[in-house]
Amino acid sequence: xxxxxxxxxxxxxxxxxxxxxxxxxxxxxxxxxxxxxxxxxxxxxxxxxxxxxxxxxxxxxxxxxxxxxxxxxxxxxxxxxxxxxxxxxxxxxxxxxxxxxxxxxxxxxxxxxxx
Amino acid sequence: xxxxxxxxxxxxxxxxxxxxxxxxxxxxxxxxxxxxxxxxxxxxxxxxxxxxxxxxxxxxxxxxxxxxxxxxxxxxxxxxxxxxxxxxxxxxxxxxxxxxxxxxxxxxxxxxxx
Numbered sequence: 001x002x003x004x005x006x007x008x009x010x011x012x013x014x015x016x017x018x019x020x021x022x023x024x025x026x027x028x029x030x031x032x033x034x035x036x037x038x039x040x041x042x043x044x045x046x047x048x049x050x051x052x053x054x055x056x057x058x059x060x061x062x063x064x065x066x067x068x069x070x071x072x073x074x075x076x077x078x079x080x081x082x083x084x085x086x087x088x089x090x091x092x093x094x095x096x097x098x099x100x101x102x103x104x105x106x107x108x109x110x111x112x113x114x115x
Numbered sequence: 116x117x118x119x120x121x122x123x124x125x126x127x128x129x130x131x132x133x134x135x136x137x138x139x140x141x142x143x144x145x146x147x148x149x150x151x152x153x154x155x156x157x158x159x160x161x162x163x164x165x166x167x168x169x170x171x172x173x174x175x176x177x178x179x180x181x182x183x184x185x186x187x188x189x190x191x192x193x194x195x196x197x198x199x200x201x202x203x204x205x206x207x208x209x210x211x212x213x214x215x216x217x218x219x220x221x222x223x224x225x226x227x228x229x
Contacts, residue, residue, distance in 0.1 A: 006158075033216065043205065043219040056214050091159060095215070101147065101166045102215045108158030 002026065004094050004107035012113045018080040021110045025074070025094030032075050033095075033104060034067060038088035046090075049075060061086075082114045117142035117208050121220035128196055129228055136191040136223045138206030145211040148189040150180055153222075154202045162204070165189065176200070201227045 005024045013019050025032045034046040047057040051072035069075040079086050089111050093104040122137040150162040163174025170182040180191045189206060206220040
């Protein structure tokens with residue numbers, strides 16, 4: 001079974017540009033999460049999809065970030081315009097909730113550097 | 116809201132020695148507990164998890180962790196480490212029957228030396 005995949009693995013852009021990150025969850029997983037780790041800090045929750053619906057986007061830093069999950073399959077996270085403080089590693093995770101329990105499986109992350 | 120504290124940011128250890136990584140959490144409700152590992156230039160991999168039942172949990176690569184509810188701890192141990200265990204380790208919690216989003220500790224970097 002394929003794991004969670006993320007594209008690109010690395011992205012270097014200039015301040016003010018736009019970047020779109022993609023996440024493909026494990027097939028059949030309804031739950032999809034985005035997390036971010038900025039340098040030297042903790043991994044922080046950004047948002048949670050259940051199928052195509054945003055369940056919780058309380059961790060999104062500001063309106064420069066837009067996440068979508070059309071059709072309830074893959075998800076994209078767009079940063080527009082990018083700022084220096086957006087640099088970090090963006091992780092995607094997916095899960096299937098069974099009997100009230102859940103384990104999230106993570107992708108390899110996208111390392112974003114904004115210059 | 117829950118929070119997680121990993122008490123050691125860096126743990127150097129010699130090969131074949133034991134290692135313990137400490138994790139404490141705070142939450143007003145019951146939690147699920149996880150340890151993830153990130154090897155150099157790789158993503159997060161699940162090491163082990165506590166959902167319910169036995170408080171001693173065994174994971175991959177010879178790691179185990181013990182859930183202590185009274186001390187709100189979930190320390191990770193391995194009796195004998197290898198060079199290949201060099202990695203960053205993250206403790207994480209989610210609240211039972213709530214939103215399941217994970218709260219992570221700051222991470223502990225384990226460096227195994229020969």
